Amino acid sequence: MSSGPANGALLTLSGVEVTINTLSGPVHPLQGVDLEVYPGETVGLVGESGSGKSMTLRSILRLMPPGGAITGGSVKWQDRSVLDLDTDELQAYRGADVAMIYQNPVSALDPLLSVERQIVDAFKANRETSDGVAEEFARDALRDLEFGNPDVILNRYPHQLSGGMAQRVNIALALACGPSLILADEPTTGLDMTTQIRVLDLLEQQVHARNAALLFISHDLRAVSRVARNIGIMYAGQVVEFGPRERILTDPSHPYARALLECMDLRTGERPRSIPGLVPRMTEEYELCAFRDRCPSRMAVCDEERLPVHELGRRGRLLCHLGPDHG
Amino acid sequence: MVILAVVLLAVVMIGFTITRSTGTPLYASLGVAVSEAIIEQRAEEMGLNEPIVVQFWTYVTHLLQGDLGVSRISRIPVAEDIALKLPATAEMVFFTLAVSFIWAIPLGVRAGLRPDGKLAKLGEGMAQFGVSVPAFWLGLLFIFLLYFLPPRLPEPLGPLPSLFPPPLGRVGSGVTPPEMVTGLYTVDALIAGDFRLAWHTLWHLILPAVTLSLTSGPPLFRVTRSAVSEAVSSPFVEAAYSYGLGRRTVLIRDVLRNASPPVLNLAAMTFGYLIGGGVLVEVVFSWPGIGSYAVWGMDNSDYDVVLGVVLIAAIIYVILYFIVDLIQFAMDPRLRD
Numbered sequence A: 001m002s003s004g005p006a007n008g009a010l011l012t013l014s015g016v017e018v019t020i021n022t023l024s025g026p027v028h029p030l031q032g033v034d035l036e037v038y039p040g041e042t043v044g045l046v047g048e049s050g051s052g053k054s055m056t057l058r059s060i061l062r063l064m065p066p067g068g069a070i071t072g073g074s075v076k077w078q079d080r081s082v083l084d085l086d087t088d089e090l091q092a093y094r095g096a097d098v099a100m101i102y103q104n105p106v107s108a109l110d111p112l113l114s115v116e117r118q119i120v121d122a123f124k125a126n127r128e129t130s131d132g133v134a135e136e137f138a139r140d141a142l143r144d145l146e147f148g149n150p151d152v153i154l155n156r157y158p159h160q161l162s163g164g165m166a167q168r169v170n171i172a173l174a175l176a177c178g179p180s181l182i183l184a185d186e187p188t189t190g191l192d193m194t195t196q197i198r199v200l201d202l203l204e205q206q207v208h209a210r211n212a213a214l215l216f217i218s219h220d221l222r223a224v225s226r227v228a229r230n231i232g233i234m235y236a237g238q239v240v241e242f243g244p245r246e247r248i249l250t251d252p253s254h255p256y257a258r259a260l261l262e263c264m265d266l267r268t269g270e271r272p273r274s275i276p277g278l279v280p281r282m283t284e285e286y287e288l289c290a291f292r293d294r295c296p297s298r299m300a301v302c303d304e305e306r307l308p309v310h311e312l313g314r315r316g317r318l319l320c321h322l323g324p325d326h327g
Numbered sequence B: 001m002v003i004l005a006v007v008l009l010a011v012v013m014i015g016f017t018i019t020r021s022t023g024t025p026l027y028a029s030l031g032v033a034v035s036e037a038i039i040e041q042r043a044e045e046m047g048l049n050e051p052i053v054v055q056f057w058t059y060v061t062h063l064l065q066g067d068l069g070v071s072r073i074s075r076i077p078v079a080e081d082i083a084l085k086l087p088a089t090a091e092m093v094f095f096t097l098a099v100s101f102i103w104a105i106p107l108g109v110r111a112g113l114r115p116d117g118k119l120a121k122l123g124e125g126m127a128q129f130g131v132s133v134p135a136f137w138l139g140l141l142f143i144f145l146l147y148f149l150p151p152r153l154p155e156p157l158g159p160l161p162s163l164f165p166p167p168l169g170r171v172g173s174g175v176t177p178p179e180m181v182t183g184l185y186t187v188d189a190l191i192a193g194d195f196r197l198a199w200h201t202l203w204h205l206i207l208p209a210v211t212l213s214l215t216s217g218p219p220l221f222r223v224t225r226s227a228v229s230e231a232v233s234s235p236f237v238e239a240a241y242s243y244g245l246g247r248r249t250v251l252i253r254d255v256l257r258n259a260s261p262p263v264l265n266l267a268a269m270t271f272g273y274l275i276g277g278g279v280l281v282e283v284v285f286s287w288p289g290i291g292s293y294a295v296w297g298m299d300n301s302d303y304d305v306v307l308g309v310v311l312i313a314a315i316i317y318v319i320l321y322f323i324v325d326l327i328q329f330a331m332d333p334r335l336r337d
Helices: A053-061 A087-096 A115-125 A131-144 A150-154 A163-176 A193-209 A221-227 A245-250 A255-264 B002-020 B026-030 B036-046 B052-064 B078-113 B118-132 B135-148 B185-191 B195-216 B218-232 B235-242 B247-277 B279-284 B290-299 B303-331
Strands: A011-022 A025-037 A042-046 A068-077 A098-101 A181-185 A213-218 A230-235 A238-244 A309-311 A317-319
Touching: A011 A053, A025 A042, A025 A053, A025 A068, A025 A238, A042 A053, A042 A221, A053 A068, A053 A098, A053 A181, A053 A213, A087 A098, A087 B235, A098 A163, A098 B235, A115 A131, A115 A150, A115 A163, A115 B247, A131 A150, A131 A163, A163 A193, A181 A193, A193 A213, A193 A221, A213 A221, A221 A245, A221 A255, A230 A245, A230 A255, A238 A245, A238 A255, B002 B052, B002 B303, B052 B303, B078 B118, B078 B185, B078 B195, B078 B218, B078 B247, B078 B279, B078 B290, B078 B303, B118 B195, B118 B218, B135 B195, B135 B279, B185 B195, B195 B218, B195 B247, B195 B279, B218 B247, B235 B247, B247 B290, B247 B303, B279 B290, B290 B303
Parallel strands: A042 A213, A042 A230, A098 A181, A181 A213
Antiparallel strands: A011 A025, A011 A068, A230 A238, A238 A317, A309 A317
16 A cells, blocks of 8 residues: 555545445445545545445444444544544544535434534534634634525524525534545535535635545536546445546546546537446445446456556556556 | 314214213112102203203303213212312323333333344333233232232242232322322322322332333334434434534434424323223222223213213313423424424
8 A cells, every 4th residue: 555644645545345234135335445535635536326435435434324334444544543443532533533514415404403503513512612602603604605694594494494505504514523624425416506516616615715625426527527636436335446637537547437437428419328237236245346247348357356456656546457558 | 272172172072972872870870670750850850851952052051160060970070079080090190101201211212222232122022011911911910929929928938028018099098198289199298298108109109100101101112212213314413423423412412302203292192091091900909090980980871970081081182282282393493484
């Protein structure tokens, strides 16, 4: 591994595996995720639903669904192992170091509590302070997030907010924790187009204003490329290719990344195509490449050997037998 | 308040119709060995020969003046009897719910949080037992095991003293009940400053309350479990954890608050149900409550007694639901809009 505290990464995931025991048997949503996030940078993760994007974020916060557990690999925050934190340390790490913005903004808010109470509680959970300071913060944060009348919004309840408003409140909640890394789980998926762009811009602007890093996941490559400097492509519980936005968007190496780009390519004006074959079932643990059944460049070696890891420069990685230099 | 009036009017009308159509109090009050003339005279006295509409009108006008009528057997005003017997039932029901709140709710919360834990299994076991056993039988079993059996155990073990007092009502024989203030003996004894008597009345309450709680608590356990398990898997609970809020804070602030509406509703329903539904347990423990009073009234076709109890139970139901609505209104901003 080229990562770790030596090169100053905030967050380092290596070989993270998650297993969820369900009634119909174990599911393996993460099968060896490698990912680094550096201070102040914006990283995007793209993949189809079920590729493990959300689970990656949850493993960073160690928030597992019922029956779920991190069964392999390591999660490091700077030089500390997140998986070894005890309950109190974990509680201190959540929020203050890493906070999350959720996909469905209204249901991520407690329906019985006012906006003010929720922001104040998140603020106070992460520092020694008074209600007055917390309320002041809440008002300022809402103003920063372009609410015309913060005092009105503070007294509202979640059901009185539109989707876009609720998502901006969620951003305020994450900011209230004062984290160095913000995780955003498809934060704009449920919103209409103009609201999406506005919320994305505000999120980006506020994250940068606070010198925080952002790990942004979406199935929408356009949304990711709008905010992320580095992009990872996820497939079947792995980050199969990672690199700077320019390279991933113009000249990706992994056949899946290419296929994804092709079907999202809007320049051609054609109807978006789908990738032939079926999305892999995560009840299986893949020893070999999980994409090979759908891969147009499948080779004999793909059916025989485990995936090699090609490191491409300082911020690039590829998991494919083809290697980085093929056609 | 309008709903309250409508509900009560409906209860009076239905109750009135049913009681009048199922028998006559004449033979019960006079016996069967009387002549037709005496029966006829008595019917005239009691107003039973009037058209049913007139009888209803008479009943309702009396009711509106707070007059629930007079028992045709004992000649005691129904309101007086109910005032005496309702506190006995209310005390038993309060303690039953208190016992349920001690076991069913905490076990339900725990089972909702950790569905595979030992306590979840214990709760489910108790719930299974409680729903499959009739309350009166369980009461008899308790009496047998805790009162009857210990003094009769053979040599090496016994004889042992009885663990519980004989099932002879609210106080033991020869014990004077406390002076009536609320009608709840434990409370009245405490008001009178008599701690021995308070302890004595509490001791008499435990078995009926435990019996009723075991049989009426299972739904509370199950509803609490499902409400908590639903609340705990809500996105906002995960979000609360992700902001660095502690386990206890999230449990009280988010999980329990959001899980409480169905539990509160069911608690109110259970209370209302037990007011009339604890009759068999009242009988087993010789508890002089309104359940037994109603059954006595039914036996004698004593219209006013039966209707009086039905009406009081309905009023209690309506008031309870009103209180629960107020609490939920205060707790849930969605209901206020």
